[in-house]
Amino acid sequence: MQVNTVRIKICGVRDPRIAETAALAGADAIGMVFAPGRRQVTPEQARAICQAIPPLVARVGVFVDTPAAEVRQIAHYCGLDLVQLHGRESPDYCRELGLRCIKAVPARNRQTLEQASIYPVAALLVDTYLEGVAGGTGQPFNWRLLENLPLKAPLILAGGLNPANVGRAVALVRPYGVDVSSGVEVNGQKDLQLIKAFIKRAREVSAYAAG
Template identity: 70%
Template sequence: MSFPAVRIKICGLQDIPTALAAARAGADAIGLVFAPGRRQVTPQQARAICQALPPLVSRVGVFVNTPMEEVRQLAHYCGLDLVQLHGQESPEYCQQLGLRCIKAIPGDRSSLERAADYPVSALLVDHVQPGSGQTFDWQILMGVSLKQPLILAGGLHPGNVGRAVAMVRPYAVDVSSGVEFRGKKDETLIKAFIQRVREVCYCVAG
């Protein structure tokens, strides 16, 4: 049975040692949050992390309703490979931005039906309250055909990501709070999360 390897993004990183640990553990991408919140990084922090990471690890900047020119400037300054948009950005915004985009949408039927409107590199399907650390009903994705690659997010952690991957078979998974301990990224949880995804992909493919 064909089951391509699922890519893994560790989001909300704020320092070089943790970013390097995630890369060593096998993360395909790291996320840097520019939107206000406890995981927000400064442009200087983000630039330093991006420069410290090894090649072939994607640098993703997370924005919420940010003016286009500001996103472009930060992407260039920091060396981002993609931007991830978590606000009410329109399909027109995504097209005019001129950067490779991941658009986050809520995991509900109406949002999925409108997903084809977005000219983006991938769609990230999350809980209706992004960043809440809650899962949504993955069954809603059964039978849905998206023209863009699907990144699954929302409440994932080492204990449930295996089941999520086996059920949804996404292009990638995205985790933030699910690999934190007392509000900080935990290297042991990052390793466990990545190992579980790899184990499930290997078992199902075999």
């Protein structure tokens, strides 16, 4: 019997070798950040990363309040499969963008999460809420906020995940996917052993829960 397991996205990748190795280790998606910050990549860097990723692995670009025309241009140039929006983008923005979107939603409270269902997107990514920070906090939130949440789109769990806690997160939340960045880094750099350990643990618990 085929078992549906959690999808895994490794985000904030800046190196084609890391992207390829993560994908071959079982990652379903590789994320590249175009918003300002220490993980930011240029379109040229992202294009090289996208070209290194094996087929059937999603290429995701992360943007924060970027003009729609610029997002479309970068997505076409790099060969992105999806865009992940971490700013104050409206449902109309997502609808008119003309690209498959993942909308990030801060876990501020239950009401904020329930209202996210108005977004016409491929998935909703729930991340830790921290005032003035668009994402990548490296801090978990209270996963109980997600219990019986009436979302219309698949749920991707983010926020402070790492190899030590991803199993518990998958078992409790049963998300469609999990997203990790700082939790698989050492001194600000992606670590292949942590990436492999994260993927292995998430898959083990997900397969057990589904079985």
